[in-house]
Amino acid sequence: MATSSDPAAVGPAEAVTPEVTPGGDPWARRSFLAPLRRVPNSVFAWALILPAMVILLGFSVVPMITTVWASLQEPGIGDSIGPANYERMINDPVFRQSLRNNLVFSLVTVPVSLAIAMLMAVLVDREIRARGFLRMALFTPAMLPVIAAAAIFLAFYQPNFGLINVIAQSIGVPRQNWLGDPSTVLPSLMVVMIWKEAGFFMLFYLAGLQTISPELNEASTLEGTGRWTHFRRVTFPLLMPTTLFTSIVGVANSFKQVDFIFVMTQGGPNNASNLLLYNIYLQAFPNRNPDYAAAMTVVLVSILVALAVIQIRMFDRRIHYR
Amino acid sequence: MTAQHTESDRSTTGELFVSSARARRIMRAERFANATELIGVWLLALLWIAPLAYVFWAAFRRTDVALTFQPFTGWTFDNIITVWGMAPFGRFYYNTILLVVGLSAGQIILGCLAAYAFTRYRFPLHNLMFTLVLLQLMIFPEVLLGENFRLVASLGLADTLRGIGLPYLASAFFIFLLRQTFKSVPVELVEAAEVEGAGRLEILWKVYVPIARPTIIAFGLVSISFHWNNFLWPLVITQSVEARPITVGIYRFLSPEIGINFTALTAGTVITVLPLLALFLVAQRAFIQNFLRAGIK
Numbered sequence: 211m212a213t214s215s216d217p218a219a220v221g222p223a224e225a226v227t228p229e230v231t232p233g234g235d236p237w238a239r240r241s242f243l244a245p246l247r248r249v250p251n252s253v254f255a256w257a258l259i260l261p262a263m264v265i266l267l268g269f270s271v272v273p274m275i276t277t278v279w280a281s282l283q284e285p286g287i288g289d290s291i292g293p294a295n296y297e298r299m300i301n302d303p304v305f306r307q308s309l310r311n312n313l314v315f316s317l318v319t320v321p322v323s324l325a326i327a328m329l330m331a332v333l334v335d336r337e338i339r340a341r342g343f344l345r346m347a348l349f350t351p352a353m354l355p356v357i358a359a360a361a362i363f364l365a366f367y368q369p370n371f372g373l374i375n376v377i378a379q380s381i382g383v384p385r386q387n388w389l390g391d392p393s394t395v396l397p398s399l400m401v402v403m404i405w406k407e408a409g410f411f412m413l414f415y416l417a418g419l420q421t422i423s424p425e426l427n428e429a430s431t432l433e434g435t436g437r438w439t440h441f442r443r444v445t446f447p448l449l450m451p452t453t454l455f456t457s458i459v460g461v462a463n464s465f466k467q468v469d470f471i472f473v474m475t476q477g478g479p480n481n482a483s484n485l486l487l488y489n490i491y492l493q494a495f496p497n498r499n500p501d502y503a504a505a506m507t508v509v510l511v512s513i514l515v516a517l518a519v520i521q522i523r524m525f526d527r528r529i530h531y532r
Numbered sequence: 533m534t535a536q537h538t539e540s541d542r543s544t545t546g547e548l549f550v551s552s553a554r555a556r557r558i559m560r561a562e563r564f565a566n567a568t569e570l571i572g573v574w575l576l577a578l579l580w581i582a583p584l585a586y587v588f589w590a591a592f593r594r595t596d597v598a599l600t601f602q603p604f605t606g607w608t609f610d611n612i613i614t615v616w617g618m619a620p621f622g623r624f625y626y627n628t629i630l631l632v633v634g635l636s637a638g639q640i641i642l643g644c645l646a647a648y649a650f651t652r653y654r655f656p657l658h659n660l661m662f663t664l665v666l667l668q669l670m671i672f673p674e675v676l677l678g679e680n681f682r683l684v685a686s687l688g689l690a691d692t693l694r695g696i697g698l699p700y701l702a703s704a705f706f707i708f709l710l711r712q713t714f715k716s717v718p719v720e721l722v723e724a725a726e727v728e729g730a731g732r733l734e735i736l737w738k739v740y741v742p743i744a745r746p747t748i749i750a751f752g753l754v755s756i757s758f759h760w761n762n763f764l765w766p767l768v769i770t771q772s773v774e775a776r777p778i779t780v781g782i783y784r785f786l787s788p789e790i791g792i793n794f795t796a797l798t799a800g801t802v803i804t805v806l807p808l809l810a811l812f813l814v815a816q817r818a819f820i821q822n823f824l825r826a827g828i829k
Binding site for chain 2 (some may be wrong): 247255261271272366473495
């Protein structure tokens with residue numbers, strides 16, 4: 211500031227003292243961005259969000275609208291509109307099963323991985339030896355490609371040489387064809403999902419724990435509050451905002467993460483491991499039935515949006531602990 | 533004399549607060565809880581890392597000894613070499629790295645601009661636009677698989693790297709996260725920069741971005757791992773080997789149907805995860821620190 215208000219420091223062409231210039235701004239003259247300064251804030255702000263909004267709207271809102279449009283196309287030639295795809299969907303046992311599977315899958319994997327993640331975070335938040343290693347060990351599976359994780363567990367679940375059967379046998383449990391049996395295939399996939407997700411959510415909980423003030427821990431220690439009580443009455447409620455965030459991400463993931471089905475089961479046996487998005491993929495691409503797939507996509511999107519709204523409402527009531 | 537003095541001191545404090553017997557009981561319970569937690573966390577950590585450790589073990593074992601425990605014989609690089617020769621992995625790596633670097637750079641730049649506008653300015657349709665951003669937290673491009681395929685194909689980008697990347701070029705997650713961080717920037721700093729004559733973009737670059745660095749770094753690494761690992765969308769939008777990233781390229785080798793053996797399966801897994809794993813082992817400390825500092829507010 212001092213130099214620019216000094217006339218001697220300004221070049222001969224700019225002999226006017228900046229302070230006297232209307233809207234005096236010593237940088238504006240020199241910068242090639244000078245014309246930009248005259249743009250009003252609202253236009254400027256729109257220019258900033260425009261590139262991101264074009265992408266976000268272009269690849270979600272626009273396709274959402276065209277998805278609804280496609281789902282309403284009646285099969286056959288011509289472009290008549292009707293609910294044929296939805297009628298077909300309601301009567302399609304494969305669709306119903308994939309939806310049911312997905313609901314069970316989400317209802318189990320999300321709470322379990324969140325609970326494990328919270329436990330992990332509380333355990334590795336304290337000053338313990340090898341904390342860095344422990345955090346890394348818990349977090350690494352989250353960084354792996356899902357299809358690689360699927361390949362690992364595919365090997366473990368193999369009926370003959372698979373590690374899980376080897377262990378099962380050594381403790382007296384009979385061998386099983388984990389991925390070949392309709393009653394065990396979905397739980398087997400859930401294990402992979404929980405293993406994969408827990409470490410990622412642990413990081414969010416660790417971040418959440420850093421925002422809890424240490425005085426609260428000290429107060430509990432002084433009063434001789436037990437650890438479980440401290441966790442239930444202090445830590446858990448204060449982590450609620452984190453839980454809201456992770457549960458939304460977790461539910462979304464449980465509906466859109468189907469990569470491991472490609473490697474492990476292809477939806478089988480007998481559609482016992484067919485999830486909604488995998489079913490949509492099958493209908494849209496290998497079966498070349500994009501309009502029918504669009505109708506199922508409408509259902510998937512509605513579920514995702516409805517769940518997000520419900521979760522935000524539900525947690526809103528509880529977060530007032532803060 | 534001094535010893536006696538401290539002795540009496542201790543007994544007084546004991547009477548004042550808790551009886552010494554009770555204090556000892558609490559201490560013992562505390563120690564027991566500590567030990568249980570320590571054992572628990574180690575068991576959990578070993579359980580979580582074991583599958584990966586096992587894969588790295590098996591990938592470097594001769595097929596005939598892969599399932600036995602003989603740590604001094606049977607080591608080999610043959611599995612890796614064989615699988616590497618089965619497909620153009622160099623090309624897959626090149627595609628993936630280009631995709632991942634381009635996408636995280638694009639997401640960070642577009643995200644910084646958008647988050648800055650949402651934080652600092654009120655503009656027409658502000659709330660509607662932000663609601664639309666929140667909507668994207670749930671609706672990812674791969675959820676709208678069929679229509680996005682049609683859209684990208686109609687832009688002439690099917691079967692190209694740009695076609696894989698374009699739908700993800702802006703991240704709603706990042707805009708949301710960064711806006712939370714930007715909100716914590718002290719207004720005094722912004723005013724000081726304005727007094728010094730800094731322009732609007734300059735304030736973003738010199739005030740907001742440095743403060744948000746932990747968030748940006750943490751997101752950058754999450755984004756790298758997400759797009760390194762992404763599978764379904766690249767599978768749908770690519771047909772040729774030239775455009776495929778590593779996950780889609782390796783996919784054929786990960787299914788047992790083609791009669792591939794166990795060690796080759798693990799070798800393929802190692803090839804897929806190794807660069808990413810190396811990056812995270814190197815950046816691990818910085819990543820976790822940045823992530824914890826970034827937090828979510």
